[in-house]
Structures are given as structure tokens and as C-alpha cells.
Amino acid sequence: MTFSIAVRKQIGQFKLDITLETGPGVTALFGRSGSGKTSLVNLIAGLIRPDHGQIVLDGRTLVDTERSVFVAAGKRRIGYVFQEGRLFPHLSVRSNLLYGRWLTPRGRRWGGLDEVVDLLGIEALLARMPRDLSGGEKQRVAIGRALLASPDFLLMDEPLAALDRERKAEILPYIERLRDTKRLPIVYVSHSVEEVARLADAVALIEDGRVMALGPVGEVFAQLDAVGDWEAGAVLEAVVQAQDPDSGVTRLVHPAGSLVVPHIEAPVGKLLRIRIRARDVTLAVGEPGRLSVRNRLKAEIVSISEGRSHDVGIRLDVGGEPMLARVTRDAVRDLELVPGLAVTALVKAVALDGT
Amino acid sequence: MTEFLSPEEWNAIWLSLKVSTVATVVSLPFGIAIALILARGRFFGRTLLDGIVHLPLVMPPVVTGYLLLLAFGRKGPLGAFFEQTFGLVFAFRWTGAALACGIMGFPLMVRAIRLSIESIDRKLEQAASTLGAGRALVFLTVTLPLALPGILAGVVLSFARALGEFGATITFVSNIPGQTQTVPSAIYALIQTPEGDAAALRLTLISIAISLAALVLSEYLARRMARGATA
Structure with missing residues (x-):
């Protein structure tokens, strides 16, 4: 499952010009805030349209401005875990989890509620409402909700950025388990060197709306003067x-x-x-x-x-x-x-x- | 209990409740649609549409009633159209009273619904779309439930407005007992007659009771909405 991305998008004064190929496993989009990481992820998810270019997922064209192809977000089968969780406040944890599953045709479903609940350790939360969850719990439920829509690919936009150190330590092992057991390709956005080092197989260094470097984590980080010497x-x-x-x-x-x-x-x-x-x-x-x-x-x-x-x-x-x-x-x-x-x-x- | 009120008075109360309910229920889908357009739409003429919707709130009710008479009277362009197409007559019928009440309550309904739609975090709708929901499903499963407190408040406000509507109704459909004589019209008729004081007072008390109940309900819903927004 690989992404082939070549897009351009003008957002106000900011210019995004990305050419990127991702492989299997976890690809990190790494860079400072404001470098264009989230815009790129939104382009992949179909929440915004590029001005020019194309996005191909495993031979399936999601966007091609030349041929006027634009697959709607709901039809892309790309899971998205947002920085702020974005759980539906009017639905219980269980209903939040099952929302995407309910919209997925039976034949395309993989993984069951029990399995995902087990993987993320959220058994005790099922009957609760999102407002009664801690930040870390919300984020785990958000991950579960994305997984239960049976996506072909998972996007995670700084899923830990809003959490304190302890909560991060609580969730990281779950994401590692996800990476190791699900074989689900993940694009993981982060500005944390530690998270990227721990989770990613490959890293794309994004700066000012461009990919400055792409390769295995060790290689890219070794030439990382760009991120600040310190x-x-x-x-x-x-x-x-x-x-x-x-x-x-x-x-x-x-x-x-x-x-x-x-x-x-x-x-x-x-x-x-x-x-x-x-x-x-x-x-x-x-x-x-x-x-x-x-x-x-x-x-x-x-x-x-x-x-x-x-x-x-x-x-x-x-x-x-x-x-x-x-x-x-x-x-x-x-x-x-x-x-x-x-x-x-x-x-x-x-x-x-x-x- | 039945001796407390005369059959005519019961008629007026029953008619008022029927007219107000029909007015509110029928105008609700339009109210939601217009509120959605005003909250989300970015098009030329949006301010004009907003103004037109709010007109009944600021115009004298008599003027609204007269305009309705011109447009929906049997010889009016819209009145003729509805009579020929659907066999629906508004002039001097209870349906006309419902139309007048619906239009007078419409700005209040749209306002309440619009405010609650504007307060919805659109990122939640984006989240729903990434989970596989198309636009219609996003609206039905996320937007509408989250706007529900505002919709309920709008319904209560519109219903209360309809119960009290007098000017436009009496101008448009007159004051025919059993046909178009709602509670306010009945009170008005009773205080014109020498022995009507006691009956007028009875209807007035009932009117107060119904209005108070509607107010309490809307207050309760407003509070729930505020609590939902902070959660």
C-alpha cells in the first residue's frame, strides 16, 4: 500500500508544493508547526482540494486535477485521527466507535469491535460520553473509531500533541502495537523527534511547504541541521x-x-x-x-x-x-x-x- | 370542568392549539432549511433573504395580514395557485390562520435554529466525512442532532408566538367562531360584548397558563443547550 503524491496548493500567502512517495509501515511527516504538514494530510484525506496535481493510493487515483478526478473524503477509505480527537459529543463512546463501521459495507470490514477495544484498552469506557473522558482516553477512542471504519490507510495528525508527557507515554505503546500487529500503513504527522524516532520507519522532512528530505529515520535525522542545531x-x-x-x-x-x-x-x-x-x-x-x-x-x-x-x-x-x-x-x-x-x-x- | 367553559370557548382553545401546532410543524422543515442557508451559505443576496425572513418581526402585524390577504386571498396570485393545484384554500379558513401564525413565528424559529447551527464545530462534520459519511448522512447524523437544542427552542418560540398571534390572523382570515376564532380573537370579541367580561377573563387566564408553560419549557431547553455547548 503506497502513496504517490504530487500536489500544489496555495493557501493564503502559504505555498504547498509536495512530491512524495510513501512505502509500507509508518511514514512520518516531520517539521515545525506551520510547515504545511496538516495541510498535506488534509489533502490526502480529501478535506481540501489541491490547485494542481494528483494523489494515487496503490494505483487508485484519488485526485487528478488534469482529469478532474476528485474522490470525496467519505469514499477514500482513509482513516484520520485528528489532533483534538473530534469525537461526536452527542454519541456514546460505543456509538462513536461504531459510526464508521456502520457506514462500511459488510464485505469490506476488517477487525471487530471487541478486537479494537482490546487493542486500545477502552473496554471500561464504552458506555461513557466523550465529555467524561480524559484527553488520553479521548485519543484512544478516536484511534479506535478510525480503525473500525476499516480503512486501507491511516493518517494521524499529531495525535499526541495535545497531551502531557504521561498521557503520551500511555498512548504510544498502543500506536506501536497498531503498527506491529495491523500492517496498516500509517502517515504520522509530528514535530516531536522522539515520537518519530520511536514510531516511524521512514520520515519526510517538511519545511515551508516542501519535502526537504525523505528516507529511513536514521538517515534523515542524521542530516537534520535544518531542524535546529540544538x-x-x-x-x-x-x-x-x-x-x-x-x-x-x-x-x-x-x-x-x-x-x-x-x-x-x-x-x-x-x-x-x-x-x-x-x-x-x-x-x-x-x-x-x-x-x-x-x-x-x-x-x-x-x-x-x-x-x-x-x-x-x-x-x-x-x-x-x-x-x-x-x-x-x-x-x-x-x-x-x-x-x-x-x-x-x-x-x-x-x-x-x-x- | 366542562361547565367552566362554554362550547364556544372550548372551540377557540382547541382551534388555537390546532392552528399553532400545524403552523409550527409545517414551518419547521422550511425553518431548518432557511437557517442552514443563512448559517452556512455564502451567496449574493444572503442579507436580503435574512431581511425578508425577519420582516414579520418588525412590520405591524396588520400589514403582514393585509399582504397575506392580497397574495393568498381567493383572487390573489398565490391563493389561486394553491386552490387550483392542491385544492387548498386559505382565505377565511383555519388553514389561513395557521399560515398567518406560521409566518409570524418564522423569524423566531429561524433565528434559534441558525444560532445553534452556527455554534456547531464543523471539524466534527469533517471527521464524519472521513469515516465514510456523504453530505446527507453528515447532516442527518451530526449536524441535525447537534442543532437539536436550537431546533427545540425554535419550535417552542414559534408555537408560543402562534398562540398569541392576533393582528395578522384577524386581518387575513377575520374572526369567525368555530372557523377562525382563536383564543386571542375570542377574547377580543368577548370584550366587545356587554356580558363577555367573565368569559374573557377565563380565556385570559388559560392563555396565560399556556404561555407560561411554553416559556418555562423554552427556558429549560435553553439551559440544556448552554450546558451541551460547554461540555
Whole structure:
């Protein structure tokens, strides 16, 4: 199930000009607010019309301005989870969930109410009205409502943005389960690096109404100077090796070394994506001595790029994956850092974040 | 209880309730349609339509009644059309009283419904469309239920207005006992006659009771609507 999108749309002063192909799995649309992510999702859903261009879902043309094709939103079979939930206030949770299912022809339905209720853990909410739900509960019901319309594709527009940290942590596992069990392609809009790193397979970097980069999460985030130097970082994949409840840490193993991070709720053997910000990486030449930093990864310098400030961005290769480090100009000179040099990347344990 | 009121008085009350009910029920679909157009439509002449709908509220009722007589009298263009096409006669019939009452209550009905449609979050309608609903279903399953408090308030207001309607009705369909003599017309006729005071007072009390009940109901609905909007 893939999207092929080439659209242009003028919205006031803002110009959206997007060319994008999505693959299976989760594709994140990542960028600052106001970059055009939501407009793009609304174009895909059929809530707004492009001025020019076409949108094709798996060979099925949804929009083609040249041939005057425009499939109405209700006929696209694309689920949409909105940032603010948008549950129907006059219907109970159960009726909200069944709304889309009721409109879906019998032969096209997949997944039942029980299954979705189970997946999202909303059994206890069924008889309630939306106004009696917490923000996190509303969002889970909204996800369930979209799923029960049996969509071919799911759009999620910052489904966690309106929630606090705890509520986010409550919902993320459900979205992960959805990704892992349903094989439903998802376009996930977010401006949170953490969410994208954790959920997405591919990421499209959107800026000023254009796609600036598209590719696997690790690659795109490694070249992410565009998002602001302070937040730039890379995503690594590591496997849970052991849980150590006594010291409250999780031990991960990566081809370039082992990592100790604050406790992450995950079974041993699970592949996790973790994000390491460039500013949290320290470089050492040769074998470092006795240090409090627990996480050491063998790395090789790929390139050195001069930043706007006194800092220098260094692109590393750690066990075949890209990683970023940010060091001062002085350090580059003193340590004689050059491309091709083997170094040890030191990462503070607290800098690792799975959420 | 039956001795409390004379048959003529019962007739007037029964006729008033019938006229008001028919006026409200028949005008409701038009009221919803016009309210929807005024709330959502962006077209040339919208302000003019708004003005025309509100005219009966600001014109003297006698003028409205006279215009109805000109248009819907048996020789009027619309009156002739309805008589020939549907066999429906308005002039000096209870149907004419219902027409006059419906038109006088129409601005109040449209206003209440329009306000509640304008307060609906259109994003909910978008959500319904992404779940597979076409425009008609979105309207029936989302817009209409969410506008329901306003629709009920509009119905009560229009009904109450119809119960009290006098000027346009008496001008258009006169004051024929058993035919077009509603409660207000009956009270008017009674106070013209020397021994009518007691009967007029009885009808007045009943009129007050009915109006009060309608007011209480509309107040209750308005409160429910306010609570629904904040939820």
C-alpha cells in the first residue's frame, strides 16, 4: 500500500508544493508547526482540494486535477485521527466507535469491535460520553473509531500533541502495537523527534511547504541541521539485552558497543530505536581511561561540517549507522579530528531516550 | 370542568392549539432549511433573504395580514395557485390562520435554529466525512442532532408566538367562531360584548397558563443547550 503524491496548493500567502512517495509501515511527516504538514494530510484525506496535481493510493487515483478526478473524503477509505480527537459529543463512546463501521459495507470490514477495544484498552469506557473522558482516553477512542471504519490507510495528525508527557507515554505503546500487529500503513504527522524516532520507519522532512528530505529515520535525522542545531541528533537501533530493576536501568546492545539507559519498559530481545542528540555525544581519541560515562561506541569520522556558531558538526559511522556529534572548533584542532579517524563516542546514559 | 367553559370557548382553545401546532410543524422543515442557508451559505443576496425572513418581526402585524390577504386571498396570485393545484384554500379558513401564525413565528424559529447551527464545530462534520459519511448522512447524523437544542427552542418560540398571534390572523382570515376564532380573537370579541367580561377573563387566564408553560419549557431547553455547548 503506497502513496504517490504530487500536489500544489496555495493557501493564503502559504505555498504547498509536495512530491512524495510513501512505502509500507509508518511514514512520518516531520517539521515545525506551520510547515504545511496538516495541510498535506488534509489533502490526502480529501478535506481540501489541491490547485494542481494528483494523489494515487496503490494505483487508485484519488485526485487528478488534469482529469478532474476528485474522490470525496467519505469514499477514500482513509482513516484520520485528528489532533483534538473530534469525537461526536452527542454519541456514546460505543456509538462513536461504531459510526464508521456502520457506514462500511459488510464485505469490506476488517477487525471487530471487541478486537479494537482490546487493542486500545477502552473496554471500561464504552458506555461513557466523550465529555467524561480524559484527553488520553479521548485519543484512544478516536484511534479506535478510525480503525473500525476499516480503512486501507491511516493518517494521524499529531495525535499526541495535545497531551502531557504521561498521557503520551500511555498512548504510544498502543500506536506501536497498531503498527506491529495491523500492517496498516500509517502517515504520522509530528514535530516531536522522539515520537518519530520511536514510531516511524521512514520520515519526510517538511519545511515551508516542501519535502526537504525523505528516507529511513536514521538517515534523515542524521542530516537534520535544518531542524535546529540544538535538537539535531541521530537514531540508532539497539536490542534489549537485559533489564536491571535494582539499579533501574536497561542494558542495550548495539553493533558498535553496549549502552546503559534509564529503565525502558520492553522485553529482552526487542529491537528499540533510541535517539542520541549531537550535543550529548563526546568524542575520545584512542581508548578513554576511567570515566563515569557508561556508554561507549566505536565510531569512525565520516565528515566534519562547520556550523554557524563556534560548534562543529561531526558525522560518524557507528557499526554502519550514522550518528552525529557536536564538538567545539578547539577540540577538532587539539584532537586532530579528520575524516577516517577511529574514535570512541561517549554518550551520557541520561541522554538516551526511548520515548 | 366542562361547565367552566362554554362550547364556544372550548372551540377557540382547541382551534388555537390546532392552528399553532400545524403552523409550527409545517414551518419547521422550511425553518431548518432557511437557517442552514443563512448559517452556512455564502451567496449574493444572503442579507436580503435574512431581511425578508425577519420582516414579520418588525412590520405591524396588520400589514403582514393585509399582504397575506392580497397574495393568498381567493383572487390573489398565490391563493389561486394553491386552490387550483392542491385544492387548498386559505382565505377565511383555519388553514389561513395557521399560515398567518406560521409566518409570524418564522423569524423566531429561524433565528434559534441558525444560532445553534452556527455554534456547531464543523471539524466534527469533517471527521464524519472521513469515516465514510456523504453530505446527507453528515447532516442527518451530526449536524441535525447537534442543532437539536436550537431546533427545540425554535419550535417552542414559534408555537408560543402562534398562540398569541392576533393582528395578522384577524386581518387575513377575520374572526369567525368555530372557523377562525382563536383564543386571542375570542377574547377580543368577548370584550366587545356587554356580558363577555367573565368569559374573557377565563380565556385570559388559560392563555396565560399556556404561555407560561411554553416559556418555562423554552427556558429549560435553553439551559440544556448552554450546558451541551460547554461540555
